[in-house]
Amino acid sequence: ARGHGCESRSTTNQNQTERMSTIRTLIGSVLLLLGILYVYFYAWRSPRSSKHPEPVQYPVAPPVGRLSAAVNHVFHLVAPDHLKYKQPSIVNGRTDVVTLTPWLAPVVWDGTFNPVLLDSIYQSKNITVAATVFAVGKYIRFLKKFLETAEPYFFVGFRVNIYVFTDHPKDVPRVQMAGGRKVVVRSVPSSNRWQEISARRMELIQNLIEEVHDSVDYIFCLDVDSEFHGRWGSESLGGLVAVIHPGYYRDDRGRFPYERRPESRAYVADGEGDFYYCGGAFGGLLQEVSLLAKTCDLNFKADAKEGIEAAWQEESHLNRYMWINKPSKILSPEYLWQDFKPRNPEVRIVRFSGVVKNYADIRPNV
């Protein structure tokens, strides 16, 4: 039994040795495999190689919640990767002017924005910008300079439609324009009252918006008796955009030429009003400008029925509107200066300016 026992132990030893060597081979193979995997995934394909992994970028999501798709369009700002530009500072900036309203709308002054960055953000949105300009009666004479200067300064590199409203369609000057930019002429009746021409713009702007709302994103409504002298571009885009009038921006609100008669629908009471905005330039998203134009037009006409015309026609109604409906972006007086006014030091650049005109010479009535 002992011998048997001895024999049996020796067989067990042999088996154990075989098993051990199999296990050793197995462990060796596994280690070798792990080594290969390590070299493949970590060493060979590691970031130490100059290859930069492409970050994931989801497409802009469909709107969630109760706000419309316009939200994506306005608020989702995508900059192209690797765009190099000056580092923005969070502590140094313009201190000679106010660049935010009390309701936190930006006020656009030279030096507050980076034009290259803004252009590349809005280029990728593939937007179309419209401008309206009225040239009725003798004001047709201002149109050539307006159009010629819009070409090198107004939304350069963007799709732009300039809608000219005139009673002299044959006298609209032909101006050479870059691809994607065009002038569209609309006939309107003449009038023998300049106040009516100026105020009727609101109705015609509203009609235009209804017509083009499928093909245009933003619209600016501008006086024709003016010229561009500097860039007016994507920095001016916003929901509802108002321009500070160059004549009153340093004054107390009590001196603003708001309509002061309570009988008018343009009435702004003493001690009320934020800024004095001009009627000669305003704009924004189609939907916002449509609401403004419709409201001003209805109030102007309701006033007229009662025999009252606001002090500065539609400009007064616009100011009343903007007091209640706060603009989401404000353009500094750089965006509508007047040629006869000497430049104030805070106005580093005049971008758009009203020409000097002899009212008696060009208006149909005084």
Ligand SMILES: CC(=O)N[C@H]1[C@@H](OP(=O)(O)OP(=O)(O)OC[C@H]2O[C@@H](n3ccc(=O)[nH]c3=O)[C@H](O)[C@@H]2O)O[C@H](CO)[C@H](O)[C@@H]1O
């Ligand atoms: C710089 C500025 O903010 N200007 C405003 C200001 O006076 P303005 O003296 O600038 O008014 P304006 O004589 O330029 O008239 C406004 C605009 O209406 C058109 N037009 C006017 C008369 C005419 O016979 N034919 C013609 O086409 C033209 O596009 C002109 O630019 O107040 C007006 C209302 O009283 C308007 O709100 C203007 O936008």
Ligand SMILES: [Mn+2]
């Ligand atoms: Mn004007």
